[in-house]
Amino acid sequence: MTSRSENFQNRINTEREVICxxxxxxxxxxxxxxxxxxxxxxxxxxxxxxxxxxxxADTLYAHLVEIGKSIGSISDDSRGIFQKSKIQNLEMLEKIKFNIKELCKKILIP
Structure with missing residues (x-):
C-alpha cells in the first residue's frame, strides 16, 4: 500500500503531466x-x-473535467482499501491522457 505522501505526489505528477x-x-x-x-x-x-x-473544445473540456475529478481519488486514503478500483482508476486516467494528447493534435492554429 502506498503512503499518503506518495499518493499526493502521484496526484501532482498526473496534474502536471496533463497541464504540460x-x-x-x-x-x-x-x-x-x-x-x-x-x-x-x-x-x-x-x-x-x-x-x-x-x-x-467541448470534448477536450469534458476529458479535462473528468481527469480533474479523478485525480482527487489518487490521494484519497479512504479509497486505499479498494485496490482493484484504484488500479481501474489509474488505467482510466491513462486512457484519458491519451485522448487529451490526440485531441490536442487536432486543434490547429489557423
Missing part, C-alpha cells in the same frame, strides 16, 4: 491551462473559444 500536454500544444502556447480545478478549466475553455474556436 495541453500547454505544449500549438494552441496551448497562446491559451495555457493553469490547473485542473473546474474554475481553471472553465476559464481556459472561454479563452480557447475566443482565440481558436474548434469543434474539439
Amino acid at each position: 500536454i495541453v500547454n505544449r500544444s500549438d494552441f496551448g502556447k497562446h491559451t495555457p491551462l493553469a490547473g485542473l480545478s473546474i474554475g481553471a478549466i472553465n476559464n481556459w475553455l472561454l479563452r480557447l473559444n475566443n482565440v481558436y474556436p474548434t469543434k474539439h
Whole structure:
C-alpha cells in the first residue's frame, strides 16, 4: 500500500503531466491551462473559444473535467482499501491522457 505522501505526489505528477500536454500544444502556447480545478478549466475553455474556436473544445473540456475529478481519488486514503478500483482508476486516467494528447493534435492554429 502506498503512503499518503506518495499518493499526493502521484496526484501532482498526473496534474502536471496533463497541464504540460495541453500547454505544449500549438494552441496551448497562446491559451495555457493553469490547473485542473473546474474554475481553471472553465476559464481556459472561454479563452480557447475566443482565440481558436474548434469543434474539439467541448470534448477536450469534458476529458479535462473528468481527469480533474479523478485525480482527487489518487490521494484519497479512504479509497486505499479498494485496490482493484484504484488500479481501474489509474488505467482510466491513462486512457484519458491519451485522448487529451490526440485531441490536442487536432486543434490547429489557423
